[in-house]
Amino acid sequence: MAVQMQHDGIDEVIEVAEISVPTYERSGWRVVGGQTPAANETKAAGNARRQTGEN
Template sequence: MAVRMRHASLPEGQDIEVAEISVPSYQRMGWTVVDRQPSTTAEAQGRRRTQKEND
């Protein structure tokens, strides 16, 4: 899914679309999310680790 992003140093209307997974990387570079559509796919959730795995 694509997310629209904007950078403060660019003129209004020069937004970009990036893959949702790339948003954190772009945010570290100063980009901000313009709008984000709700995801239609189930988000992956972390699995629980058993006590044996934690030892």
């Protein structure tokens, strides 16, 4: 699923994959349109894999 994001000083709204939202947020982009990406669920699953030693 795509998430719409916006950045100050840029008129254009972009669409990015949910999993990419944290990366864009670190660069100053913000989610628009009241969307709540499920990227946090993906991050939690990634942490669980690392804790068990699986790659």
